[in-house]
Amino acid sequence: DIQMTQSPSTLSASVGDGVSITCRASQSISRWLAWYQQKPGKAPKLLIYKASSLESGVSSRFSGSGSGTEFTLTISSLQPDDFATYYCQQYNSFPLTFGGGTKVEIK
Amino acid sequence: EAQLLESGGGLVQPGGSLRLSCVASGFTFSNYAMSWVRQTPGKGLEWVSQITNGGSGTQYADSVKGRFTISRDNSKGTLYLQMSSLRAEDTAVYYCAKYLAGSCGGGYCYSDYWGQGTLVTVSS
Numbered sequence: 001d002i003q004m005t006q007s008p009s010t011l012s013a014s015v016g017d018g019v020s021i022t023c024r025a026s027q028s029i030s031r032w033l034a035w036y037q038q039k040p041g042k043a044p045k046l047l048i049y050k051a052s053s054l055e056s057g058v059s060s061r062f063s064g065s066g067s068g069t070e071f072t073l074t075i076s077s078l079q080p081d082d083f084a085t086y087y088c089q090q091y092n093s094f095p096l097t098f099g100g101g102t103k104v105e106i107k
Numbered sequence: 108e109a110q111l112l113e114s115g116g117g118l119v120q121p122g123g124s125l126r127l128s129c130v131a132s133g134f135t136f137s138n139y140a141m142s143w144v145r146q147t148p149g150k151g152l153e154w155v156s157q158i159t160n161g162g163s164g165t166q167y168a169d170s171v172k173g174r175f176t177i178s179r180d181n182s183k184g185t186l187y188l189q190m191s192s193l194r195a196e197d198t199a200v201y202y203c204a205k206y207l208a209g210s211c212g213g214g215y216c217y218s219d220y221w222g223q224g225t226l227v228t229v230s231s
Contacts, residue, residue: 032214032216034217034218042223043202043221043222043223043224044152044202044218044221045221046217046218046219049217050214055219087151087152089152089217091211091214091216091217094166095154095166095168095169096154096216097154098151098152098153098154099151100151101151101152
C-alpha cells in the first residue's frame with residue numbers, strides 16, 4: 001500500500017497569512033493526488049485534483065503543486081472560512097489512501 | 108447539484124450485521140462509480156470499497172474483504188454496503204462518495220461529492 005504522510009499535523013496561523021501543507025507519498029504516484037477540506041461534523045470537500053487542478057467553484061486562494069512523491073497545498077491569504085482540516089489522497093493505485101490530515105487553526 | 112444521503116448506521120454488537128444505504132439525487136446515478144469511505148478519530152479517512160457504474164466491478168480494502176459487500180440499484184439511485192462479522196475496529200462514520208466517471212481508472216479515482224455520513228458503532 002502507498003503511505004501518505006502529511007506535515008505538519010497542526011498549523012497555527014492568522015487571517016491573511018499564507019500557509020503550505022506538504023504531502024509525501026511512499027512511492028511515486030505521478031500527479032494522481034487530490035486535496036480535500038473538512039470541517040467538524042461535515043463531509044470532505046474536494047479542492048484540488050490531479051495535483052494542481054482547481055475544482056470548479058473553489059477559491060483561487062487554494063493551489064496545489066508537485067509530482068512523484070512530494071506535493072504541496074498552498075492557501076494564500078487565509079480567510080476565516082479556511083480554518084479546517086486538510087487531507088491529501090492518492091489515486092495512483094489501490095487501495096486508495098489518505099494522509100493523516102493537517103488541522104489549520106487560528107493563532 | 109448532486110446530493111448523497113446515507114442511512115442505516117447505528118449500534119451493533121460485535122459479530123453482527125448492518126446494511127448501509129446511500130440515496131443519490133441531482134445527477135445520473137447510473138453513469139458514475141461510487142465508493143464508501145470511513146473515518147475514525149484514530150485512523151482518519153480510510154477507503155473501504157468501490158463499485159463501477161454498472162455494478163459489475165467491485166474492490167475492497169483488505170480490512171473488510173470477505174466481510175463487507177458493496178452493491179447498487181441503479182433503478183433506485185441507491186448504493187449499499189452490507190457489513191457482516193462486524194468488529195470494534197469497524198466503528199466509524201461511513202461516507203458514500205461519487206467518482207468522476209463510470210469506473211475508477213484513467214485518473215478519475217477521486218470524489219467530487221460526499222454524503223453527510225452515517226455513524227456505525229460496534230460495541231457490546
